[in-house]
Each structure stands twice: as C-alpha cells, then as structure tokens.
Amino acid sequence: MKVLMLNGSPHQAGCTNRALEEVAKTLAENGVESEVFWVGARPVGGCTACHACDKLGRCAFGEKDGVNEFLAKAADADGFVFGAPVHYGRAGASLLGFMDRVFYANGRAGQPNVFAYKPAAAVTSARRAGTTSALADIEKYFTISQMPIVSSRYWNMVHGQSAEQVERDEEGLWTMRQLGRNMAWLLRCVEAGRAAGVGLPEAEPGAWTNFVR
Numbered sequence: 001m002k003v004l005m006l007n008g009s010p011h012q013a014g015c016t017n018r019a020l021e022e023v024a025k026t027l028a029e030n031g032v033e034s035e036v037f038w039v040g041a042r043p044v045g046g047c048t049a050c051h052a053c054d055k056l057g058r059c060a061f062g063e064k065d066g067v068n069e070f071l072a073k074a075a076d077a078d079g080f081v082f083g084a085p086v087h088y089g090r091a092g093a094s095l096l097g098f099m100d101r102v103f104y105a106n107g108r109a110g111q112p113n114v115f116a117y118k119p120a121a122a123v124t125s126a127r128r129a130g131t132t133s134a135l136a137d138i139e140k141y142f143t144i145s146q147m148p149i150v151s152s153r154y155w156n157m158v159h160g161q162s163a164e165q166v167e168r169d170e171e172g173l174w175t176m177r178q179l180g181r182n183m184a185w186l187l188r189c190v191e192a193g194r195a196a197g198v199g200l201p202e203a204e205p206g207a208w209t210n211f212v213r
C-alpha cells in the first residue's frame with residue numbers, strides 16, 4: 001500500500017513538509033509506504049481551459065512543472081495527502097493551480113481515473129489564520145471525485161513560519177500522527193473489502209446540464 005503526498009509549498013523543507021513528514025512517519029509505523037512529491041519553487045499556473053487533455057489524457061503544459069509526473073505516480077497510489085501553506089487566507093495558489101490541472105486531466109482520453117474510490121486527506125500550515133478555509137479549498141477536489149475523506153481527531157493543520165516552529169506545535173504534530181493512523185486503517189479496510197469481494201459501486205451514465213435557459 002502506498003500513499004502519495006503533495007507538498008504544495010514553495011518551501012521544500014518548510015512547514016507543510018514537516019506536517020507531511022509526521023504523517024509519513026506514522027504511515028511507515030503502520031506498514032504503509034509513502035512518497036512526498038514537491039510542486040517546486042517556481043510559480044505553478046492554473047488551467048488554461050485549452051481542453052488538450054481531452055485528446056492527450058494529460059495536461060498540455062504538465063511536462064514542465066510536474067503535473068503529468070504526479071498524474072502518472074497517482075495511478076499507482078492507494079491514498080493521497082494534499083498539503084498547502086495558507087496564502088492570503090486560503091490554500092496557496094501553486095497547490096490550487098497544480099490540483100486544478102491534475103484533476104481536470106485525470107481520466108480523460110481513455111486514461112484510467114486515478115483518484116476515484118481512493119482515500120484522501122488535506123493538510124495545511126499557516127503562521128496564524130486562514131487554515132480552515134484552506135482545508136475546505138483542498139477537500140472540494142475530493143468531494144466531486146468520489147474520494148473518501150480521511151480525517152483526524154482535530155483540524156489537519158500546523159502553525160509556524162519554519163519547520164523549526166512547527167516542531168513546537170505539539171498539537172499540530174499529534175493531529176498529523178492520528179491522521180496517518182486513520183489513513184492506514186482506512187486503506188486496510190479498503191483492501192480487506194476488496195479481498196472479501198466488495199466491488200465498486202455501479203456507475204450510472206452521467207447527465208450534463210448547464211444552468212442556461
């Protein structure tokens with residue numbers, strides 16, 4: 001079992017990464033492998049709505065900034081943790097741009113849907129405020145992608161402006177450890193269900209109605 005995590009911060013070893021490290025450590029203690037994928041320090045653009053992914057099955061711009069590499073890795077992952085710093089009271093734009101393009105390109109042009117039915121969690125870090133809004137930003141992707149959301153015993157957030165400050169956020173790191181245990185438990189439940197013959201739910205052909213009169 002493997003969990004793919006996304007560090008959506010420009011800081012490779014910053015606060016968000018420190019939170020993800022704590023989840024990773026706990027997953028390992030519970031027999032689950034993990035990998036942290038970093039969005040990088042350059043600005044990540046959002047979706048240009050070019051619809052090239054309809055034909056390509058991947059993002060037309062995604063070779064340059066890791067979007068397509070992440071999509072390929074996601075195919076082999078059993079669960080996900082998406083982490084972002086708070087920027088201006090919501091999830092940082094690089095993470096949102098990256099996720100817009102990853103989720104929009106997912107499952108197109110005959111490619112498999114790499115997210116549906118896989119558990120996912122959102123994590124955020126802030127110096128002071130905007131964290132619950134950032135969590136909601138990230139969780140929106142899960143709720144329209146048939147992804148069960150993994151929660152912890154309190155808010156999935158750490159506070160600080162550096163990894164050293166996060167180290168002192170005992171409650172934040174405690175929350176991350178519980179998140180790791182909960183993710184490992186749910187992954188084992190999914191695996192046990194599959195082994196017992198529980199199939200995926202029936203997928204009814206979709207309706208596509210725009211609010212245009």
Ligand SMILES: Cc1cc2nc3c(=O)[nH]c(=O)nc-3n(C[C@H](O)[C@H](O)[C@H](O)COP(=O)(O)O)c2cc1C
Nearest residue numbers: 009014015016085086087088089126127128129161
């Ligand atoms: C552009 C920008 C905007 C920010 N806005 C906020 C904010 O609205 N609220 C807050 O508490 N911290 C804000 N911060 C601080 C970061 O969220 C905080 O230091 C975070 O823990 C950094 O995580 P990282 O090391 O993973 O990047 C902002 C930082 C930047 C660079």
